[in-house]
Amino acid sequence: MCGITGFWGQEAPSSAIAKEMAAQILHRGPDDSGVWVEGDTGLALGHRRLAIVDLSAAGHQPMHSACERFVIAFNGEIYNHLDLRKQLDQSSVAPVWRGHADTETLLAAFSAWGIERTLEAANGMFAIALWDRQLKTLTLARDRFGEKPLYYGLVGKRPALVFGSELKALAAHPDWQPTLNQNVLDEYLRFGCVRGAASIYQGIHKLLPGSYVQFTQSDIANGQLPEVTQWWSPVTAALAAKQAPVIANPDDAVEQTRQAMMTSVGQRMMADVPLGAFLSGGVDSSLVVALMQAQSSKPVRTFSVGFDDARYDESSHAAAVAAHLGTDHTTLKATSQMALDTIPQLADMYDEPFADSSQIPTALIASLTRQHVTVALSGDGGDELFGGYNRHVWVPQIWSKLNRLPVAVRKTLALSLRSIPVGAYDGVMNIAGRVLPKRLHVRTFGEKLHKLAAVLESPSQQALFAGVSSMNRQPGNLLNAGVPTTPLENLYPALQQFDAVEWMLLMDTMNFMVDDALVKVDRASMASTLEVRVPFLDPNVFHTAWRIPASLRIKNGQGKWPLRETLYQHVPAALIDRPKMGFAIxxxxxxxxxxxxxxxxxxxxxxxxxxxxxxxxxxxxxxxxxxxxxxxxxxxxxxxxxxxxxxxxxxx
Incomplete structure (x- = not known):
């Protein structure tokens, strides 16, 4: 795991600037650093290394291909790189290997197969800057699901392309003159993150997952950003899986899920440094740990965080799962004060506005875990692939009933409910609570009624989903007139080839997971120099999940059915089946x-x-x-x- 950065201008590049840009992301790679410049083209590549595989100098970056045509700055891990080496060894001109780093494997593959074939063959998480010395082109590429970040844009009067793993690296370039991008504020206040290809700065972009963009000297000179090429799409991949033989038999669904996850977990256990896993005691992390332990000859290191507020402490559940599986478990005791002390660091850790408050416990567990291991596996992605969020069950059920009522009636009811302030509702409930049984007292009664009002006035199922996915249903109320806003029903594209549940799973995969969950984990973990790997985000796991009908992934009103049944082969259901708590404060x-x-x-x-x-x-x-x-x-x-x-x- 590493950090990459660089720039391409019209003047001789300064290695000092490249070093300063790389220094801003020291936390992403403290083990080694490297800068490479090509004076006649104006290109500079910078790299910070966290050594995970091949700890020797053979893994130093930026790295040149054996043929000297390509130079790469690479952030990530390619889990199947040994298989790729075997394929390359069978080619007509077999590579001569200098070490066993996956970076060297990538370079050999780019040399032999080209850009798209190599990206399609690589199973991993990555952000790549690849310079072709022969064609004088720079390619920026990102992994399928967006596990690793990559920003880029043009700066200065004589345009220079700047790029990097984090915005703070770009900000170290002397031509950096940022301007706030007001177009993203409405969606930021709604969802708590900056979504899609935009960034918080005008003219600075995020490379979308499964995409690459290729620059030439004329692009830079003319101040133009070339079109982005999408080499992998979850929509296309889901359609391909749906066209494959369906896994409709429940036993087959469980077995094929188990096989796909077992392989994925095994690949992600590859490391030359200490490795462990996050364990909350929920379905996803428990399954990852169970499959790790099934493939390990010694107890797996597992970590959970326990808080001094019992309402938010899942550590006892995690400890029970760990004891059953026989892992080497550590409960990291975190106090409320530790969480509070983390908050002033967030703006630096997330150098783009980010407001998922579970970023705080995530940062804590990453910091504490890093004291013991360098790599940790997590259970992220299971909810998006197998239907683990309440909205995946709730939205279709509610819409089937709402849709029977005329829109005018629903809007009138909504207006009536919203006409009374939240506090007034709560006041009535507080009075009623003195005589009502405790189980009938609803602490946030007013808030829930206002949410009901928003549900009632939803014009479509698509808008209903957008509403329940929002942390703020009316973000425009916090903005002055003239700031761009997006209508609720326009926040997500329509996909005719999928039913309502499948559509929601794809929207969460493409949006919430990419822009919230993975951003949260990447920044929080890398701030502590901890590499986090995500077994659910494997192309074969994705393909297997999408061959299973949504009605089997979400069965009898409960999500993640194949995952649960797989996990029950390792852990008793009594240790797992409980209400979803989340990672909250x-x-x-x-x-x-x-x-x-x-x-x-x-x-x-x-x-x-x-x-x-x-x-x-x-x-x-x-x-x-x-x-x-x-x-x-x-x-x-x-x-x-x-x-x-x-x-x-x-x-x-």
């Missing part, structure tokens, strides 16, 4: 208590004036209602606070 209470001073400092006029597109009156009213207990706006406020913290740190 008591954000609602913290904003009223220990985080109040921090939040009010960010919300002061001197901070808000730096972001004039925010509706100061609306933000202030939301904050006042929250601290006074007249509603629960923690998630909406967290997005605003992280935007303000980001602005203060990066001064856009």
């Amino acid at each position: 008591p954000l609602d209470e913290w904003l009223r208590g220990p985080l109040r001073e921090w939040a009010e400092d960010l919300l002061q006029p001197a901070s808000l004036v730096e972001l004039p597109m925010l509706n100061v009156k609306a933000v202030g009213a939301m904050w006042k209602n929250h601290v006074n207990g007249k509603g629960h706006y923690a998630q909406q406020l967290w997005a605003v606070l992280q935007l303000l913290a980001w602005q203060r740190r990066w001064r856009c």
Whole structure:
């Protein structure tokens, strides 16, 4: 695991600039660094290395191909690179290997097979900058699911292309003059992340998953960004899987899921450094650990984080699973104060606004895990492939009933429910709670009724899904007039070839997983120099999942049925079957208590004036209602606070 960066301008490149850009991502690779410049073309490549496979100098980057045609800066792991070597060894001109690094394998494959065939053959997570010295082209490429990040864009009056694993690397270039991209604010406040190919800065882009872009000297000179080529698409891959023989037999579905996951987990256990796994005690992480232990001759190292607030502590469940599987388990004790101390670091860790509050416990467990191992496997991706979120069950059920009511009736009911403030509803419930049985008392009664109002007025099932996926259903209310907003029904594309559940699984795979879950894990883990590998994000696992009908992945109203049945072969159901807790913190209470001073400092006029597109009156009213207990706006406020913290740190 590493970090890459570089630039391509019209003047002789400065190795000092490339070194400074690479220094900004030291945390992604402290074991080694390298810079390579080609003076006559103006190209510079920078690299930071976290040595995982082939710890010798043979893994140093930027690396030249044996034929000297290609130079690469590579971030990631290619899990099947030994198989690729065998294929290359059988070619007419077999490579002469200098070491056993997967970077060298990639270079040999690019030399023998070209760009697209190599990317399609590679099973792994990666971001790549590949310079072709013969054709004078620079190719930037990213893995199928977007596990590894890659930003790029043009800067300066005499345009220079800058690129890197994180925005802070680009910001070290002397021509960097950032401008806030107001077009992303509406969706950021809705979802808590910057989605898609855009970034928080105008003119700076994220390379989409499964894509590559190829630059020439004329592109740079003319200030043009070439078209991006998509070499892999989850939509295309899902359609191909649906056209393959369907796995309709339940026993076959479980067995083929087990086989695909066993192979994927085994490949991701390849490392020349200490390796372990995150274990929450839930289905996904427990299955990954069970399959790791089944392939290991010694106890697998597993890690969970335990909090001093019992409402958010799953560590006892994780410990029970670990004991049953016989792993070498460590419960990392985290206090609320440790979590609070992490918050001021977030704007630097996530150098783009990011507001999924589970970033805090994720950063904690990554930091504590890194004290013991260098690589950890995680259970991310299982929900998106096998239907693990409540919305995958709930949305079709609700829409089938809502759709029977005329739109006008639903809108009238919604307007009536919303006419009463959240706090007033809560006040009535608090009074009723004195006489009602405790099990009937709903703490967030008003918030739930306002959510019901939003559900009622959804114009389509697509809009309903967008609404329930949002942390803020009305982000435009926090923005001033003139800031671009996106209608709810336009947030996700329609895909006619899939039913409602399949469509939701694809939308979560392409959006929430890429822009939220994987960003959260990558930045939090790499901030502690921990490599995280994700066995569910394997092309064969994806193909297997999509050969299984959605009705079998989500069976009897419960998601991830094939995963559960596979896991029950290793762990008793009683240790697994419990309500999904999530990786949460008591954000609602913290904003009223220990985080109040921090939040009010960010919300002061001197901070808000730096972001004039925010509706100061609306933000202030939301904050006042929250601290006074007249509603629960923690998630909406967290997005605003992280935007303000980001602005203060990066001064856009």
